[in-house]
Amino acid sequence: MIKRPRRLRGNIAIREMVRETSLEKRNLVYPIFVVEGNNVKEEISSLKGIFHYSIDRLEEEIKELMDLGIQSIILFGIPNEKDAYGKEAYSEKGIVQQAIRKVKELAPRMYVITDVCMCQFTDHGHCGILDQCGHVQNDVTLPFLARIAISHAQAGADMVAPSDMMDGRVAAIRTGLDEAGFMNVPIMAYSAKYASSFYGPFRAAAHSAPAFGDRKTYQMDIANTDEAIREVELDIEEGADIVMVKPALSYLDIIHRVKDNFNMPIAAYNVSGEYAMIKLAVEHGLLDEKAIYESVLSIKRAGADIIITYFAKELCKWI
Ligand code: PBG
Numbered sequence: 001m002i003k004r005p006r007r008l009r010g011n012i013a014i015r016e017m018v019r020e021t022s023l024e025k026r027n028l029v030y031p032i033f034v035v036e037g038n039n040v041k042e043e044i045s046s047l048k049g050i051f052h053y054s055i056d057r058l059e060e061e062i063k064e065l066m067d068l069g070i071q072s073i074i075l076f077g078i079p080n081e082k083d084a085y086g087k088e089a090y091s092e093k094g095i096v097q098q099a100i101r102k103v104k105e106l107a108p109r110m111y112v113i114t115d116v117c118m119c120q121f122t123d124h125g126h127c128g129i130l131d132q133c134g135h136v137q138n139d140v141t142l143p144f145l146a147r148i149a150i151s152h153a154q155a156g157a158d159m160v161a162p163s164d165m166m167d168g169r170v171a172a173i174r175t176g177l178d179e180a181g182f183m184n185v186p187i188m189a190y191s192a193k194y195a196s197s198f199y200g201p202f203r204a205a206a207h208s209a210p211a212f213g214d215r216k217t218y219q220m221d222i223a224n225t226d227e228a229i230r231e232v233e234l235d236i237e238e239g240a241d242i243v244m245v246k247p248a249l250s251y252l253d254i255i256h257r258v259k260d261n262f263n264m265p266i267a268a269y270n271v272s273g274e275y276a277m278i279k280l281a282v283e284h285g286l287l288d289e290k291a292i293y294e295s296v297l298s299i300k301r302a303g304a305d306i307i308i309t310y311f312a313k314e315l316c317k318w319i
Helices: 012-017 055-068 095-106 138-155 169-179 197-206 226-238 249-261 272-283 290-302
Strands: 028-035 041-044 047-054 072-078 111-116 159-162 188-193 242-246 266-270 306-309
Touching: 028 055, 028 095, 041 197, 047 055, 047 197, 047 272, 055 095, 072 095, 095 111, 095 138, 111 138, 138 159, 138 169, 159 169, 169 226, 188 226, 188 249, 197 272, 226 242, 226 249, 242 249, 249 266, 249 290, 266 290, 272 290, 290 306
Parallel strands: 028 047, 028 072, 028 306, 072 111, 111 159, 159 188, 188 242, 242 266, 266 306
Antiparallel strands: 041 047
16 A cells, blocks of 8 residues: 555656745845955855955846846955954945945845954954953944944945844844934844854855954854744844844754744855855765755755855756
C-alpha cells in the first residue's frame, strides 16, 4: 500500500499545487559595495561574483538588477578616510550618501536600504565610539547612529537598517528620523545579530575587521536563543518596523522562533560566509548549483519574509 503523503508526489502539477513555500524576487535584497574613486569594478576576492563599484560604474549594476526584476538593494560604503568618530558615515558627501543619490537618479523605483553602522568608517573598526581603554561606549554612540540614519534619509534612502547592536539605537534613530521629518522612513533592525565567524568574507570586502579585540561585547552569544527573543522584543518596543536575524543558515531555529513569537515582518541576512561556502563548493563541482536555491529557500521556509542575499541574481534562474 502506498502511504498517503506519497500520492501527492506522483505528478508535477499536483506537486506544485500543494507546495507550501516559494521564493519570490520580491523577497530578495541584493547587497552592493561602493568604493571611492573612478571607473572601479573589481571582483571582491573573498566574495566571488560580487564587486566593488565606484559611483560612476553603478549604472550597469543597477540596470542588471532592474532587468532581472530585483527591486531592492542594501548599500555598504567603503570610505577612503576613517577616523575615531567615523565622520564619513554621516557626511553629506559620504560614499553611501553619494551612492544613494546616484541609485535614486538611475532608478527611482529601486528600494534603497542602507546599513547604519560605524565599523566601516572608524579607524579602529569597531561599531561604536571607544573610550580610552578601547571599550565601545554604548550611549555615546547612539547620537552618531541617529545622525548617520538621518543623513541617509536626507540623501533619499527608503529604509535604514542599523547593524551596530548598541542598546537603545532603534529608539534613538526613530526619534532622530521623526524630528528630522522622516516619519515615513522605516527601520529594519538587525535585532538578533550573532557574534559569528560567518562574517569573515564581508569584513575583508568592507575593510571593517576590528583592529583589536572582537565584537562579542555587543553582538550576541552564538549559543543563545532566549536572548534573541529579548533583543527582538526590545527593538519592536523601540519602534523597529522589521526585525532581522543574522546570520541565517546556522540560525534557522531563531528565525522560526521569532516568527512564532511576534507578528512582525522578519528579515534574515544570508551572510558572506554562507554565500562563500556554497559558492565555492558549486564552483569546485562538489555541489550541484541547485544547492543555492535549496539553501535560500530554507530561510524562507523557516519564516523569513525578506532575505538579504549575495545569491539574489543567481536565484532568478529558479524563480
Ligand atoms: C556591519 C555589518 C557586518 C555585516 C553586515 N553589516 C559585519 C559585522 O558585523 O562584522 C556582515 C554581512 C555579511 O557577512 O555578509 N556591522
